[in-house]
Amino acid sequence: MKGGFRICPTTALRVHRQADGLIKANAVAATVLLLVGGITGLLVLLTRWQAVHLLDAVMFYRVLTIHGMSMLIFFIIFFEMAILYFAGPVLLNSRVPAPKLGWSMFWLMVLGAVMVEWTMWTGRADVLFTSYVPLKAHPLFYLGVILFAVGTLITVAVFFGSLVVAKREKTYEGSVPLVTYGAITAAIIAVITLVHGAAIYIPTFLWSIGIGNVDPQVYRMVWWGLGHSSQQINVAAMVAVWYLLGALTVGSVVINEKISRTAFVLYILFISMASAHHLLVDPGMGPTWKVVNTSYFMYMAVLASMIHGFTVPAGIEVGQRVRGLTKGMFEWLRRAPWGDPGFSALVFSVIIFGFVGGITGVTFGTEQINIIAHNTLRIPGHFHATVVAGTALAFMGVTYYVIPLIFRKKVAFWPLAKIQPYLFAFGMLIFSVAMTFAGTFGIPRRHWDMTFSDALFDVQFSPAVNLVVTVMALGGLIAALGGAIYILVTVWSVFLGQPMEGDATYVDARSS
Amino acid sequence: MHTGVESPRGVWWKPAHKAEKVWVVLAFAWCMVLFAMMPLWHWKGGQNPSGIRARVEPEAFRVRTDEFIATYKVGEEDNGIPIVEPPPGSDIYLLGQMWLWTPSLRLQKDAEYTLHLSSADVNHGFSLYPLNINFQVVPGYDYGLRVTPTEAGDFRIVCNEFCGVGHHVMVGRIEVIDSAAAATDEAAEELVLSAPEGDEGGDR
Amino acid sequence: MSMHGVPNGIVNPPRPLTDADEEAAQEKAGGFGMAPGTMVMALVFLAVFAVYYFTNWKLLSVVWQVG
Numbered sequence: 001m002k003g004g005f006r007i008c009p010t011t012a013l014r015v016h017r018q019a020d021g022l023i024k025a026n027a028v029a030a031t032v033l034l035l036v037g038g039i040t041g042l043l044v045l046l047t048r049w050q051a052v053h054l055l056d057a058v059m060f061y062r063v064l065t066i067h068g069m070s071m072l073i074f075f076i077i078f079f080e081m082a083i084l085y086f087a088g089p090v091l092l093n094s095r096v097p098a099p100k101l102g103w104s105m106f107w108l109m110v111l112g113a114v115m116v117e118w119t120m121w122t123g124r125a126d127v128l129f130t131s132y133v134p135l136k137a138h139p140l141f142y143l144g145v146i147l148f149a150v151g152t153l154i155t156v157a158v159f160f161g162s163l164v165v166a167k168r169e170k171t172y173e174g175s176v177p178l179v180t181y182g183a184i185t186a187a188i189i190a191v192i193t194l195v196h197g198a199a200i201y202i203p204t205f206l207w208s209i210g211i212g213n214v215d216p217q218v219y220r221m222v223w224w225g226l227g228h229s230s231q232q233i234n235v236a237a238m239v240a241v242w243y244l245l246g247a248l249t250v251g252s253v254v255i256n257e258k259i260s261r262t263a264f265v266l267y268i269l270f271i272s273m274a275s276a277h278h279l280l281v282d283p284g285m286g287p288t289w290k291v292v293n294t295s296y297f298m299y300m301a302v303l304a305s306m307i308h309g310f311t312v313p314a315g316i317e318v319g320q321r322v323r324g325l326t327k328g329m330f331e332w333l334r335r336a337p338w339g340d341p342g343f344s345a346l347v348f349s350v351i352i353f354g355f356v357g358g359i360t361g362v363t364f365g366t367e368q369i370n371i372i373a374h375n376t377l378r379i380p381g382h383f384h385a386t387v388v389a390g391t392a393l394a395f396m397g398v399t400y401y402v403i404p405l406i407f408r409k410k411v412a413f414w415p416l417a418k419i420q421p422y423l424f425a426f427g428m429l430i431f432s433v434a435m436t437f438a439g440t441f442g443i444p445r446r447h448w449d450m451t452f453s454d455a456l457f458d459v460q461f462s463p464a465v466n467l468v469v470t471v472m473a474l475g476g477l478i479a480a481l482g483g484a485i486y487i488l489v490t491v492w493s494v495f496l497g498q499p500m501e502g503d504a505t506y507v508d509a510r511s512s
Numbered sequence: 513m514h515t516g517v518e519s520p521r522g523v524w525w526k527p528a529h530k531a532e533k534v535w536v537v538l539a540f541a542w543c544m545v546l547f548a549m550m551p552l553w554h555w556k557g558g559q560n561p562s563g564i565r566a567r568v569e570p571e572a573f574r575v576r577t578d579e580f581i582a583t584y585k586v587g588e589e590d591n592g593i594p595i596v597e598p599p600p601g602s603d604i605y606l607l608g609q610m611w612l613w614t615p616s617l618r619l620q621k622d623a624e625y626t627l628h629l630s631s632a633d634v635n636h637g638f639s640l641y642p643l644n645i646n647f648q649v650v651p652g653y654d655y656g657l658r659v660t661p662t663e664a665g666d667f668r669i670v671c672n673e674f675c676g677v678g679h680h681v682m683v684g685r686i687e688v689i690d691s692a693a694a695a696t697d698e699a700a701e702e703l704v705l706s707a708p709e710g711d712e713g714g715d716r
Numbered sequence: 717m718s719m720h721g722v723p724n725g726i727v728n729p730p731r732p733l734t735d736a737d738e739e740a741a742q743e744k745a746g747g748f749g750m751a752p753g754t755m756v757m758a759l760v761f762l763a764v765f766a767v768y769y770f771t772n773w774k775l776l777s778v779v780w781q782v783g
Contacts, residue, residue, distance in 0.1 A: 174520060355764060374637070442639060444637070445671055457591070
């Protein structure tokens with residue numbers, strides 16, 4: 001496997017050839033799955049918007065399954081593997097240890113993803129993202145997820161290996177940068193997540209081939225141990241990207257390493273228990289279990305997010321102020337580089353994640369308030385604000401730096417690229433808020449027909465509901481446009497883009 | 513001073529600036545408020561998802577529901593679902609199955625019942641419309657919730673957990689009657705029926 | 717005009733930080749502190765949170781008694 005390092009003309013970091021390659025491969029895979037997830041998301045939207053009601057019931061539930069798995073598992077985890085290869089080897093000037101293993105795990109993840117996509121598209125897994133037992137999918141659905149998880153786990157191990165190698169070969173001085181620390185947090189939570197995943201998908205796979213039984217309540221509990229922890233990987237990765245984008249776009253300051261690092265550690269310590277907030281109105285667990293897990297434990301993770309929600313903007317503000325933007329309360333923000341899509345994505349990600357995603361999530365995660373939220377549209381309204389307008393938008397923003405820095409290409413359709421975060425953020429904001437509001441009327445999630453025209457009894461929603469759902473649909477369409485522009489810009493740039501100037505030759509300083 | 517992509521120089525375990533400390537204290541205090549609200553509501557509030565929880569075989573729950581229907585049946589809906597009118601204070605049973613809720617319940621306002629929820633097959637979602645009260649219905653588990661309807665009306669139970677291709681036809685019904693108002697209506701009717709003796713004399 | 721671009725952080729990178737910056741930031745540590753704009757936004761956030769949160773308790777309090 002070829003090795004060698006190049007010197008990045010912008011950051012002066014020593015970049016290993018295999019790090020470049022593995023970041024590119026994972027980023028491309030992520031974008032392909034984002035496209036699948038995006039198209040299916042649009043189809044779901046056009047069906048739930050009763051004015052259009054595009055798909056029939058069977059296809060709707062099928063496409064909804066594909067949308068969930070493609071976005072929340074495949075797109076986001078492939079992108080996070082790219083982040084690990086950046087935050088480890090690249091930021092630490094180090095080599096990728098065992099690159100052959102890194103590549104074979106990449107292909108294992110691709111195989112797993114293809115298996116799962118095949119079972120879903122061919123109608124063998126109409127069970128939705130959560131695949132709640134006793135709903136049963138084809139065995140290759142569960143096996144594909146297991147293979148993808150094994151690939152992820154071993155890639156995480158390669159990342160940990162790169163930290164050890166970098167330390168031992170003294171490729172950096174002192175402690176790792178904060179961005180790397182955040183990535184380490186995400187990686188540790190990934191291990192916890194994948195252990196839960198094994199604990200639930202292996203017995204469920206065996207059940208699907210006729211061996212053993214899985215209790216439905218136990219399934220929900222262990223699955224959400226995987227399900228919520230995986231969201232915390234996304235949060236930790238997103239926050240690491242916030243610090244990265246802050247540094248790249250405006251040279252933002254880390255105002256206190258102790259506070260920021262402790263906040264990352266809180267994520268690790270408390271998130272697994274906090275998964276209990278998915279089970280607040282379930283029959284199998286008692287109120288003490290529910291209250292303890294959702295409060296004492298969850299609120300420490302919430303505290304961590306509130307800390308980062310302060311230190312990230314404060315770091316931008318202090319960085320701008322020491323560079324001369326000191327007039328009034330907000331000159332630092334007004335005269336920030338709003339034409340830099342990395343910066344605009346960063347700001348919108350922080351604001352929408354915090355104000356919409358965070359507030360709704362913590363509120364619904366209250367034991368009693370969950371009674372008026374569970375399984376209504378309030379839930380997807382919440383998580384589109386966190387994982388889409390939060391994490392995915394931050395990932396989109398950082399892509400505009402990955403293209404020139406790693407792919408060594410200029411960003412194509414630059415005027416479109418500059419407005420892409422605005423479109424996506426605005427669309428998602430409208431979409432999430434409208435969806436949350438629609439849910440307060442009692443509109444169910446995961447439901448093909450909210451006119452209930454074929455149902456056993458009539459259900460008359462207030463006429464206001466149609467207006468709210470139309471607003472939601474329009475927001476979703478704007479966001480879909482923003483997503484489509486992102487894919488157009490990134491794919492064109494990578495394959496047909498103008499090369500960046502600067503020396504990109506790899507020099508074999510030591511063996512790879 | 514450094515950015516998030518630079519290694520911190522020297523020891524980074526340093527005291528925080530005042531603004532950060534203030535924020536951490538405020539945020540922590542808010543988290544304590546969030547925590548306190550839950551036990552407080554258990555003590556002082558009227559809605560808690562506590563319930564009485566028991567494991568039950570789906571088939572056994574179905575048998576129990578059939579007995580309940582047989583005991584209190586007062587009629588049938590147009591679509592064939594049985595209607596039951598159980599006395600206040602009783603244990604009432606609602607079975608979710610692919611793709612219907614049975615029975616339809618006729619309850620009295622301000623009366624307390626213990627509502628037992630379970631499923632015959634897969635997960636379902638109990639969503640009482642338009643109040644937006646939601647609970648998970650899991651096969652193998654009996655969720656016994658003490659409910660007191662506080663308003664009269666004709667309510668629907670929407671299934672809001674995916675349960676297969678017929679998920680969206682799954683709607684049930686709860687009717688709540690204000691028995692005090694109903695009693696007043698009955699008394700008023702009797703008064704009208706007994707009036708004619710006096711009237712006949714007046715009309716001549 | 718080229719349709720291809722490079723983000724501002726690469727074309728016009730932010731000036732690197734120095735020790736002098738550390739001292740300049742320290743001087744500001746008073747009143748609303750080193751990041752007053754952020755503190756204002758953070759307090760607005762807490763206020764919005766409290767309003768949304770307690771509104772939901774109110775919404776819950778008007779439905780049937782359940783326990």
